[in-house]
Amino acid sequence: MKDYTFEEFKHDLQNNNIKKPDAILAIARGGLTFAHHLAEKMNMREVFSINAISYDKDKKLDSINIFNIPDLKDYENILVVDDISDSGDTFIEVLKVLKETYPNKNFQTIAIFYKPTSKFKPDIYFHETNEWINFFWEVY
Amino acid sequence: MKDYTFEEFKHDLQNNNIKKPDAILAIARGGLTFAHHLAEKMNMREVFSINAISYDKDKKLDSINIFNIPDLKDYENILVVDDISDSGDTFIEVLKVLKETYPNKNFQTIAIFYKPTSKFKPDIYFHETNEWINFFWEVY
Numbered sequence: 001m002k003d004y005t006f007e008e009f010k011h012d013l014q015n016n017n018i019k020k021p022d023a024i025l026a027i028a029r030g031g032l033t034f035a036h037h038l039a040e041k042m043n044m045r046e047v048f049s050i051n052a053i054s055y056d057k058d059k060k061l062d063s064i065n066i067f068n069i070p071d072l073k074d075y076e077n078i079l080v081v082d083d084i085s086d087s088g089d090t091f092i093e094v095l096k097v098l099k100e101t102y103p104n105k106n107f108q109t110i111a112i113f114y115k116p117t118s119k120f121k122p123d124i125y126f127h128e129t130n131e132w133i134n135f136f137w138e139v140y
Numbered sequence: 141m142k143d144y145t146f147e148e149f150k151h152d153l154q155n156n157n158i159k160k161p162d163a164i165l166a167i168a169r170g171g172l173t174f175a176h177h178l179a180e181k182m183n184m185r186e187v188f189s190i191n192a193i194s195y196d197k198d199k200k201l202d203s204i205n206i207f208n209i210p211d212l213k214d215y216e217n218i219l220v221v222d223d224i225s226d227s228g229d230t231f232i233e234v235l236k237v238l239k240e241t242y243p244n245k246n247f248q249t250i251a252i253f254y255k256p257t258s259k260f261k262p263d264i265y266f267h268e269t270n271e272w273i274n275f276f277w278e279v280y
Contacts, residue, residue: 006146026189028189032166033277040169040280045169045193048191051210
């Protein structure tokens, strides 16, 4: 178990230069704070969100509901943002829906943490970890 | 000019109890981090965003473009979240669009800061100020 503090987050943001996309897309909830800070850092107002909510289905299979797909027609390069690629299911399902909806767009993915056991490896990540992460926005 | 630090934000969140709505709606960009933390605090996954971008029109009048209205049909009480009610124009325009789209919903507004010169007073705010605020997400 590891605490990921605001100070570490700020340090990570200040020490990683990410190529400016045309739009930033936060996966809610987990990606919202990260996407907001990325948008501030890159001085971008084109920051949107998409919802991904997992539901326990029969307690056997997880089903992820993807909704509130924003209007991306004016943007070519879209940075899809989440806090962590844990199982990888969220990124996989979100990208599936995005590519179905916008087959000609270029989607890049970013997460703060990547677990090597994840089925999905983000294009950019700050840390690889096997630990459970307590993000600073989860402390209330 | 006042710095609003993450520590103050955390303190404000821990010392204000807000009635749990059915959905949280962040006004992007400014409201994203606040909405994320509120959703974590209230253990809610129903957190969405709406975009409000001001454009200089003829250098005389500001025009605010409101877009990416999320699907709110399943929710009755919606908490609309921004960082500050400064001129008040953003809240006024967002609420106008929301009430046109969803005339029968109950919208409550919350901001961290409220300026007494604002044309709009949020239902809930943590601080009243006349100062320029530097939010911790603006430091990069």
